[in-house]
Amino acid sequence: MTTAIAARPALSVSRLTVNYGLARALSDVSFDVAQGSCVAVLGANGAGKTTLARAITGLVPLREGKVLLDGQDITGWATHRIARLGVTHVPAERMILPGLSVLDNLRAAMRWAVPRNGRAAAIERAFERFPVLGSRAKQLAGTLSGGEQQMLSLARALAVPPKLVIADELSHGLAPMLVASVFEALAQIRAQGSTVVIIEQFVGAALELADEAVILRRGELAWSGPASVAGDQLAANYLE
Ligand SMILES: Nc1ncnc2c1ncn2[C@@H]1O[C@H](COP(=O)(O)OP(=O)(O)O)[C@@H](O)[C@H]1O
Ligand SMILES: [Mg+2]
Structure with a gap:
């Protein structure tokens, strides 16, 4: 998704192949993500x-292939080293500390990355972004509804502005209002300069935010192109 004259891509994967035991889950997948852009993986x-x-x-582990971040080869790096380069992965499973309050969950997420004197402002920003969390600051995270826990998981991930955020099916199982706040938060993070990879099984809002789209089918890259036409492609050819 870069042209010959474009700047170095924020993320470049080439010929990615992954096996689970003998089963191949990803086969020869290649694509680039331009700096500051948003790609939907469908x-x-x-x-x-x-x-x-x-x-x-x-x-x-990769069976084959390469991952470049800002041109730097990070193939085979440990997850924590990749995270230190500013890559935030928000997995579908909620990453929260159920025994701590909402506020303490946010504080814990910032502990290593945000200087002490910047934390109050960062927490205020998180509560502006997710008002539902602000009104429950003292509540134990484990007692939040599923959707609210998902918000908290995202708020934790975005507490430190990432260079690249990979959001995996965050809208899954959320009420429509919360889906809207998820995408709003991703749009804001992108407006602040982050590069965004949105993974979604169902398309809607993801394609409104995305510039480009990649469609996977049985582990292979089946189609890539502008997000504006990806929905039709997906519906017509790739949902089985
Ligand atoms: N830990 C695992 N062990 C074995 N097979 C797996 C594992 N995780 C995923 N798979 C298989 O790899 C394929 C791709 O799965 P996944 O990447 O989770 O797909 P998606 O996120 O698009 O639903 C599926 O066939 C799935 O069953
Ligand atoms: Mg999945």
Whole structure:
């Protein structure tokens, strides 16, 4: 998704191949993501979307292929090293500390990355972005509704502005109002300069935000092109 004269891509994956045991989950997948852009990764259940996120963030080993971040080869790096380069992965499973309050969850997410004197402002920003969390600051995270826990998980991930955020099916199972806040938050993060990879099984809002789209099918890159036409492609050809 870069042209010959474009700047170095924020993310470049080439020929990614991942096996789980003998089963191939991702096969020879290549694409680029331009700096500051948003790419939607689409495809039916089991197409390999989550595996792609895990491969980029070092959570599964590559059988073959390469991952470049800002031109730097991070293939085979450990997840924590990749995270330190500013890559935030928001997995579908909620990443919260259920025994801590909402406020303490946010504080914990910032502990290593935001200087002490910047934390109050960062927490205020998080509550502006997700008012539902602000009104429940003292509540134990484990007692939030599923949707609210998902918000908190995203708020934690975005507490430190990432260079690249990979959001894996965040809208899954959320009420429509919360889906809207998820996409609003991703749009804001992108407006602040982050590059965004949105993984979704169902398309709607993801394609409104995205510039480009990639469609996976049975572990292979089946189609890539402008987000504006990806929905029709997906519906017509790739949802089985
Ligand atoms: N930990 C695992 N062990 C074995 N097979 C897996 C594992 N995770 C995913 N798979 C398989 O890999 C394929 C791709 O899965 P996944 O990346 O989760 O797809 P998606 O996120 O698009 O639904 C599926 O066939 C799935 O069953
Ligand atoms: Mg998945």
